[in-house]
Amino acid sequence: MTENKQTVAVIGLGIMGGPMAANLATAGYDVVGYNRSPEKVQALVEKGGRGAGSVAEAVRDADVIITMVPDSPDVEEVALGDDGIAANAKAGAIWIDASTIRPDVAVAVAKAASEKGLRCLDAPVSGGEQGAIDAALSIMVGGDKGVFDEAKPVLEAVGKTIVYVGPSGSGQTVKAANQLIVAGTIELVAEALVFLQAYGVDTEAAIEVLAGGLAGNRILDRKAASMTAGEFNPGFRIDLHHKDMGIIIAAAREAGVAIPLGAHTAQLMAYARQLGYGHLDHSALMLLVQQLSGREQK
Template sequence: MKKNDEQSLSFLGLGIMGKPMAKNLLKAGYSLNVHNRSQKPVDELKKQGAQKANTPKEAAENSNIIITMLPNSPDVESVVLGENGIIEGAKAGQIVIDMSSIEPLVSQRIAGELGKKGVEMLDAPVSGGEPGAIKGELAIMVGGKEKIFKKCLPIFNVLGKSAVLVGDVGAGGFAKLANQIIVAMNIAAVSEAFVLGQKAGLNPEKLFQAIRGGLAGSNVMDAKIPLITERNFHPGFKIKLHDKDIKNVLKTAADLQVPLPLTELIEQIMTSLLADGKGELDHGGMIRYFEKLAGVEVRTL
């Protein structure tokens, strides 16, 4: 697909992830309409060439592909199917790409409603956090029709380093749930290990260098330990949002009758962090739970 008026885009949701993603599309030469609940990021993107859409309906009326990047399932349902929503301005042949992390069954229901108007949908959640969004290096997990995926692949190539069609609509969401289990457990494992090391008197930076090249090494460790040792918990992905994903995992697992005992434990840890006022921290801040129990802080010695 070429970057011309026939490929005008709208981007709805300019938060931690959405704003840098929209910026990358502008840099790549796409014509972009933007919409967000708060005005500040809209003004910022207007200075870079974007046009403002006052409502999701207006965004759909003025573009052929509409991308949403929103916090949760109710937000996506409201923006797509609600009053002045995308569905009210959409017409046959348009494409909605939802890149939010929501319940797969909700994605399927939304796709069904859009399909009644001849509008196609891809669910395309991402992994990589704010750094990946800024660099255009997200991993994108896509569900939908292959021909629609191929049509949108140039967009995905701007936003990410990989985009994989996993299956039909909803499959992207199922893949993201699996991803979020692994990331959460990896953070928890890294947290326990480094709290143990700190309590034993090890320098966390030397511990990091000692084990990162072996089987225990991971992208999560590489991304989070340098920030943890600096006590930098500025959110690339908030604990409260990861908790939302884990709750979606458990709801989906219950529907499918899949026992996930370790994920249940992770959810309890995250609930404890939320109760302790830590929900706005980066999810690497999960280590604060383990530090509090052990009476130490993992930091540069």
């Protein structure tokens, strides 16, 4: 482990934020974390970080602040609340929001935080829990290019593909496109697997040959085997992808862009959630396909 004098505060130590904070500690940063669940903070301490009892305490001396929280209102509260980042961080600190939120909210909170002296980037991530654990996330970054260049070494401690995509809000726009593609791909992979099962095909062999051709994709590579086995432990929950699809629908409507397949997939995601699958991995869309096909998981 190398030494790095920068202090990085991480707010939100869940499925994604916890491994990201741990990787920053491994990379030699002085990492201080806050989470509403104390056991998550303790897990970071055991991996070389420090714990804080509040957002204000975590960010007070930080050079870089990373937030990884569930939704737009959470980011607004963490950033702009009385106990939040803007009210308590030192002037000139870099705030990187790695959450997935509405692009318009990303622009608004960055503007408000900038007026308080923070330098802001929206930097949502893709790659799921395993990507976070392996420090192999794909990170799409919006904001000032100079701030991005300064923050890039921090991002390189948690990600592998790190790309500047434009001004404030652009990272969230690209992430919305990412979630649109991922949801549609999961749905089609689920339909294909149930189709193969209905005909009694060796699904392992089928997945191998499909993954090697034009139908090949990351969902087949990383999730098809667990989907076939009926294992849906969350790397990324349906509840969260349902939220993201709402972001996509609203943003597409605002831009006047037709997304007929995306809109239908959003309805399927919502239906799966209403059936009680919200706590499962988003690949549990397969359970909905099985149910609609009269082939419930055994």
